[in-house]
Amino acid sequence: MAEAMPGAEALREAIELPQRYRSLWGDAARRFSRNRTAMLGLIVILILATMAALAPVIQRHDPTFQNYSSLRESPNGEFWLGTDLLGRDQWSRLVHGARISLSVGVLTEAVALTIGMIVGLTAALGGRGLDNLMMRVTDIAYAFPDLLMLILLLSIFGPSFLMIFFAIGLVSWPTLARLIRGQILSLQQRDFVLAARAMGASRLRIVVTHLLPNTLGPVIVAAVFGIPFAIFAEAALAFIGLGLPPPTPSWGRLVTDGYSAIRSSPHLVLFSTLAIAITMMSFTFIGDGLRDALDPRTR
Amino acid sequence: MLAYVVRRLLWLIPVLFVVAAITFTLMHMVPGGPWDRAKRLPPQAQANVERKYGLDKPAWRQFSDYMIQLAQGDLGVSYQQLNRPVRAIIWDGAKTSGTLGLIALAVAIFAGIGLGLLAALRQNTVLDYLSVTFATFGASVPAFVLGMLLLILFSAYLHWLPTGGWGTWRQAVMPVTALSVLPTAYIARVTRAAMLEVLQQDYIRTARSKGLRENVVVLRHLVRNGLIPVLTVLGPVAAALVTGSFIIEYLFDIPGIGRYFVTSISARDYGMIMGTTLFYTTVVVVANLIVDILYAVVDPRIRYN
Numbered sequence: 001m002a003e004a005m006p007g008a009e010a011l012r013e014a015i016e017l018p019q020r021y022r023s024l025w026g027d028a029a030r031r032f033s034r035n036r037t038a039m040l041g042l043i044v045i046l047i048l049a050t051m052a053a054l055a056p057v058i059q060r061h062d063p064t065f066q067n068y069s070s071l072r073e074s075p076n077g078e079f080w081l082g083t084d085l086l087g088r089d090q091w092s093r094l095v096h097g098a099r100i101s102l103s104v105g106v107l108t109e110a111v112a113l114t115i116g117m118i119v120g121l122t123a124a125l126g127g128r129g130l131d132n133l134m135m136r137v138t139d140i141a142y143a144f145p146d147l148l149m150l151i152l153l154l155s156i157f158g159p160s161f162l163m164i165f166f167a168i169g170l171v172s173w174p175t176l177a178r179l180i181r182g183q184i185l186s187l188q189q190r191d192f193v194l195a196a197r198a199m200g201a202s203r204l205r206i207v208v209t210h211l212l213p214n215t216l217g218p219v220i221v222a223a224v225f226g227i228p229f230a231i232f233a234e235a236a237l238a239f240i241g242l243g244l245p246p247p248t249p250s251w252g253r254l255v256t257d258g259y260s261a262i263r264s265s266p267h268l269v270l271f272s273t274l275a276i277a278i279t280m281m282s283f284t285f286i287g288d289g290l291r292d293a294l295d296p297r298t299r
Numbered sequence: 300m301l302a303y304v305v306r307r308l309l310w311l312i313p314v315l316f317v318v319a320a321i322t323f324t325l326m327h328m329v330p331g332g333p334w335d336r337a338k339r340l341p342p343q344a345q346a347n348v349e350r351k352y353g354l355d356k357p358a359w360r361q362f363s364d365y366m367i368q369l370a371q372g373d374l375g376v377s378y379q380q381l382n383r384p385v386r387a388i389i390w391d392g393a394k395t396s397g398t399l400g401l402i403a404l405a406v407a408i409f410a411g412i413g414l415g416l417l418a419a420l421r422q423n424t425v426l427d428y429l430s431v432t433f434a435t436f437g438a439s440v441p442a443f444v445l446g447m448l449l450l451i452l453f454s455a456y457l458h459w460l461p462t463g464g465w466g467t468w469r470q471a472v473m474p475v476t477a478l479s480v481l482p483t484a485y486i487a488r489v490t491r492a493a494m495l496e497v498l499q500q501d502y503i504r505t506a507r508s509k510g511l512r513e514n515v516v517v518l519r520h521l522v523r524n525g526l527i528p529v530l531t532v533l534g535p536v537a538a539a540l541v542t543g544s545f546i547i548e549y550l551f552d553i554p555g556i557g558r559y560f561v562t563s564i565s566a567r568d569y570g571m572i573m574g575t576t577l578f579y580t581t582v583v584v585v586a587n588l589i590v591d592i593l594y595a596v597v598d599p600r601i602r603y604n
């Protein structure tokens with residue numbers, strides 16, 4: 001028998017392909033890093049996050065200090081981005097605002113993801129009755145107009161920092177819940193789940209090692225796309241008077257203050273809207289890149 | 300099909316009921332009442348207005364009275380607009396908001412599908428790259444930020460267009476543009492991807508090889524099949540245009556429903572709050588239903604039973 005083995009040896013060598021083992025995540029990271037727009041988005045966000053973290057260091061003035069001898073200045077050497085109607089340095093307000101906008105974006109998605117995960121998983125795994133109940137709840141939450149719910153919630157509980165991201169999270173979860181449920185239901189029909197079940201894997205093991213990791217990709221993508229919505233929602237709420245109370249320099253507040261001075265100092269609204277647009281765009285680029293990187297079919 | 304539509308419309312009733320119950324609870328939790336002023340009303344006058352509008356009754360009674368009224372198609376009266384019926388106010392606002400939203404939707408559908416189709420048919424040409432670039436940037440700038448940038452450029456600096464108001468085409472240019480760029484970009488992206496996929500199908504090759512003219516191939520075989528994924532996104536897009544328009548209405552000072560909603564909350568105008576929320580909810584549900592019906596029209600494989 002041993003003489004018959006060389007062929008099998010060659011076969012085994014052929015099977016052990018010369019290329020390295022590629023895990024889903026390692027592969028995704030490599031493909032993400034080759035995507036130029038996605039990397040651009042990531043770099044911009046990293047720069048913004050650094051600026052936000054170092055805001056007290058890189059600020060040029062106190063962001064809430066009202067300097068009445070320098071009202072409404074245009075951008076110059078002392079005030080890089082000019083000053084607002086109350087003489088506050090726009091650059092300092094912008095870097096401090098980055099702290100708020102970025103954390104609203106990220107924390108909000110954490111809230112939405114938690115609720116969406118609980119509802120989606122319960123619906124998909126909890127049997128028919130629970131599925132029906134959860135999906136009807138989701139339908140209703142989906143039909144309830146987002147901004148109206150936000151306005152109501154913030155009118156009741158007041159626009160504190162915690163409330164803002166809790167409220168935005170509370171309106172953002174239905175899409176995630178639907179996505180998670182759909183993913184799990186379709187994965188349960190796949191052969192590898194059948195195989196695991198046939199080998200006697202417990203229900204918990206199937207959920208934890210087979211279903212959850214495979215839903216993660218699309219869910220991460222959806223969550224990243226939710227971040228720009230949260231940043232937009234904060235700005236929109238500030239604009240209709242339900243943002244964080246002054247003098248907190250959130251970007252929404254800066255846009256609102258700038259809008260009231262749009263004729264005399266258009267640069268105020270220009271810089272703050274650009275900051276919002278660039279941040280939202282970067283997160284969208286990252287989301288696009290992640291979607292392409294995590295979907296094996298686009299290889 | 301008819302049974303399906305009827306069932307979906309009947310489903311609207313429990314949705315509206317629950318949304319009404321949630322809104323009712325939330326709005327009564329907002330501190331303060333409709334007649335709180337810096338100068339307080341005399342207690343007797345306060346009691347009189349409260350009795351007039353039924354606000355002296357227990358909350359459950361107010362809610363059931365409202366639901367009975369609602370079942371008869373009566374949305375009550377507005378407190379801030381001298382007892383004007385809420386239905387009339389919403390109708391007036393809806394005409395404006397609806398016009399704005401529908402123009403923006405039409406622009407987004409035609410420009411988006413056109414751009415996406417053109418890009419797919421001329422894949423990897425300059426035209427394709429331009430449209431992909433537009434779609435990438437356009438899809439990440441929200442209406443309200445874009446609206447502000449337009450205001451700065453065309454009103455504050457160039458003085459070409461008025462900053463707000465509604466009624467002339469010059470006043471409509473900026474709000475429509477601001478509202479439609481994002482859905483245009485989004486639809487263009489989805490259309491391009493869907494069309495590219497259909498272009499690789501065997502039946503397209505068959506259609507071409509049997510000598511059909513190119514425009515027949517494009518219109519009958521390509522577009523009809525490629526539009527299905529596009530329809531999927533139209534529901535959310537239409538709903539976002541209707542509800543999203545209200546920041547734009549606020550920004551450009553357009554007398555649509557959105558503005559009334561914001562002011563009605565600060566005025567504790569309960570009838571208006573309930574009316575606008577239920578109206579928006581109906582629009583969202585019906586928009587999604589229309590999209591589901593369109594699926595069945597475009598794709599004969601989809602049947603509703």
